Amino acid sequence: PSQADGAKAPKKRRKKRRVSRFAIAVTVFVSIVVICSALTLLLLFQPGSSGTAAERPAVFGVHQIEVVGETRYAKEDIIAASGIEIGQSILTVKKVQAHDNIMAKFPYLERVDVSNSSFDTVKIEVWEVDPIGVMQAGDAWFVVGSNNKAVESLPASEEPPAEYLCFKGATTADGAVGGKAMDDRSFGIVTTMLQAIADSQLENIRAIDMRNKS
Secondary structure, rough: OOOHHHHHHHHHHHHHHHHHHHHHHHHHHHHHHHHHHHHHHHHHHHHOOOOOEEEEEEEEOOOEEEEEEOOOOOOOHHHHHHOOOOOOEHHHHHHHHHHHHHHHOOEEEEEEEEOOOOOOOEEEEEOOOOOEEEEEEEEEEEEEEEEOOEEEEEOEEEEEEEEOOEEEEOOEOOOOOOOOOOOOHHHHHHHHHHHHHHHHHHOOEEEEEEEOOO
């Protein structure tokens, strides 16, 4: 019995040594993966050591920013408002933030889409809202978009701007350019009347009077 026990003991020790070597191999492998991942991220996100962002682009850096769509705003101004820069890693482009920045700065824009058209190009697509008329807002005239957005403020005058349909008696909502122009009830009346005018093919309509909404 004692001899049998003595024969089994070395096997157990060899098994423990094999487990220990496997654990070391796993640890070394994981360490190599972590180090390689860290170096890869450093290369992807870290530009060169000198010059501007455009002169020292990161790996997968933005080389071009396109603005697509018909708009009254300068493309350079839209790009500047987006916060996206030539040379930054395309992996760090904050598309939602760029969208929000552009929408907040340019009230005539109804929709903005920021996307990657390639690995080094960012595309900003813009759509403008159609103005449908004006309403009085305090001492100014608000130009109202088809989405009920106040897209522009015109100087105060006794008569509404001649080039726009006037919404008389509309109740102001937010009271600021870029915000909601009129309350829901007023806008509902406007959209209903505009549809009726279009269906009837009426022309030379200069105003929609909502001063008596009852």
